[in-house]
Every structure is written in C-alpha cells, then in structure tokens.
Amino acid sequence: MFQRINTDGRVIVTGRETEEYQFLACMGEQARKQQKSKPDLVVPDPIVNPIPR
Numbered sequence: 001m002f003q004r005i006n007t008d009g010r011v012i013v014t015g016r017e018t019e020e021y022q023f024l025a026c027m028g029e030q031a032r033k034q035q036k037s038k039p040d041l042v043v044p045d046p047i048v049n050p051i052p053r
Contacts, residue, residue, distance in 0.1 A: 020048060 003012040015023060024046050031043040 014051075017050065024048075 001014050003014060005011050011027070013023065027046065031041075035041045035043065
C-alpha cells in the first residue's frame with residue numbers, strides 16, 4: 001500500500017513480503033516509461049528496508 005513520497009524522492013510503501021517482487025517490477029516499468037520521455041532521468045536502484053512487525 002502506497003504511503004507517501006518523501007521530499008528526497010523515496011517512495012514509502014507497506015505490504016506483504018510476497019508482494020515485493022511485483023511492486024518492484026511495476027515501479028521499474030514506470031521508471032522505464034518515464035525515461036523514454038526524459039532520457040536524462042536518473043532512476044536509482046531500489047532499496048528495500050523491511051520493518052519488523
């Protein structure tokens with residue numbers, strides 16, 4: 001579940017560990033689409049920090 005986008009550009013989400021791959025794939029696809037119209041767009045590698053519950 002999308003929570004927020006921090007001012008430094010980090011996307012903060014919550015979800016199940018089993019959803020991680022699908023979410024990262026979706027975010028990667030969206031980044032590639034944006035790079036087509038903005039070739040100089042820098043897309044950092046995702047950082048996943050699981051929060052224990």
